[in-house]
Amino acid sequence: MKISDFLKIDYETSLIALTYILGKSKSYVLMNQNLDLNDKQSQRLKDIINKRKDSYPLQYAIGEWEFYNLKLKVDERALIPRFETEIIVDYLIKSPIKKDRILDIGTGTGAIALSLAKNIENSFVLGSDIEEKALSLALENKKNIGIENVDFVRSDLFENIRGKFDFIISNPPYINKKDYESLDRELYFEPKSALYGGEDGLDFYRKIIKKANSYLNDGGHLIFEIGYDQKEVLNRLLTNQGFVNIQNIKDFNDFDRFIIAQKG
Structure with a gap:
């Protein structure tokens, strides 16, 4: 044909x-x-x-997807990398903030960790995920792309994390119960553990914010991708935990999509 x-x-x-x-x-x-x-x-x-x-996601159907000029294997083991996430990756690569040691919590396919490791010279990036299936996919992508300054570890948030980092980045599950129950059918093919963030969608943010200071170097940064309506409450949570110099960055649709906060 x-x-x-x-x-x-x-x-x-x-x-x-x-x-x-x-x-x-x-x-x-x-x-x-x-x-x-x-x-x-x-x-x-x-x-x-x-x-x-049958509403099967196009990315899964193809079996691969491009993210920040990296061709990644994608399947139902992990969340599909979103184009919007490239905004924060690009920002961090070009940012003057210290970035020798980086932690990516909830790494999924490894998209964020691999793209940062590939583009930030002399860095070491650690990607963590609680799901063994997701980690196996991230490791496959690491091998296929051939990036050495990145490693992956199974960890429930900070459970198995050792040492301190210049910045911690996370795109945690942030969909609340009400919104999850009304998602497009296509999204139900993606792992619920990578989408559902509890009753109000903030469960994982609270846990990360509470402990992040102990894993950040002095002057280090905590970076989140967030839901379109979560900026204000997360800014307050960060402020209450002693974070300063909080920045909010919008996505291509002018929604508040990312937060960068510095350890106080």
């Missing part, structure tokens, strides 16, 4: 999936719609389109 035939069946799915199947850009796909796909390529694209009919 030709590319054009698949675009007629499911334009968005086919266009994005073909960039991975062919290893080409969207513009290449659109400019070569008369290209005949071989049997292997056609079958893979058919399988992806069929999975999408």
